[in-house]
Amino acid sequence: MSKECKIKQTFCLIAKFMSRRHNSRHMERQRLNIHLPIDLYNKIRESEYGNTEAIIKGLKLLFDPPVTTDQKVYIDQLKKQLLIKDRQIEELKKEEKRNELMEKIIEPQLLEAKESLIGALQVQIEDLKDQLKVKDSQLENKDSQLEKQAVHIQSLIQENSKLNLKLLPESTETKKPWWRFW
Numbered sequence: 464m465s466k467e468c469k470i471k472q473t474f475c476l477i478a479k480f481m482s483r484r485h486n487s488r489h490m491e492r493q494r495l496n497i498h499l500p501i502d503l504y505n506k507i508r509e510s511e512y513g514n515t516e517a518i519i520k521g522l523k524l525l526f527d528p529p530v531t532t533d534q535k536v537y538i539d540q541l542k543k544q545l546l547i548k549d550r551q552i553e554e555l556k557k558e559e560k561r562n563e564l565m566e567k568i569i570e571p572q573l574l575e576a577k578e579s580l581i582g583a584l585q586v587q588i589e590d591l592k593d594q595l596k597v598k599d600s601q602l603e604n605k606d607s608q609l610e611k612q613a614v615h616i617q618s619l620i621q622e623n624s625k626l627n628l629k630l631l632p633e634s635t636e637t638k639k640p641w642w643r644f645w
Contacts, residue, residue: 497518499507507517530538 495518507514510517512520
């Protein structure tokens with residue numbers, strides 16, 4: 464084979480390979496037409512990247528931002544805190560269930576105790592009402608007795624003053640008018 468044939472054959476193989484590669488690349492990609500601001504377009508032109516590479520890198524940064532070690536540490540801390548909070552929530556739920564069970568058990572006993580206490584207090588109230596009625600009647604009796612005693616004392620005073628007037632000696636001398644003093 465001649466040199467030209469070999470070059471031609473090599474060129475054909477390269478063309479087939481490139482066309483297959485080009486087609487496979489196009490199968491995995493989608494064409495996108497965009498409008499960029501001029502300043503971003505100029506920055507792409509000034510950079511070492513082509514248009515496609517720059518857009519792909521920008522979109523990757525947008526959707527898959529790189530995580531720094533500080534961010535990884537922070538994320539780990541947040542995960543630990545989240546686990547701690549989840550455990551606390553589980554413990555609180557268990558405690559709440561225990562409390563509900565205790566309320567179901569204790570609540571009827573408390574209701575019985577309250578009802579018995581209410582009954583006892585009502586009995587005491589009725590006793591106190593009866594005692595008040597007795598005291599009221601005693602006070603009324605005392606008032607009427609005091610009135611009777613006051614009337615009796617007043618009549619005694621009047622009788623005493625009448626007796627005192629009767630017992631006083633009457634003066635036998637005649638009184639002189641005031642202007643006669645000798």
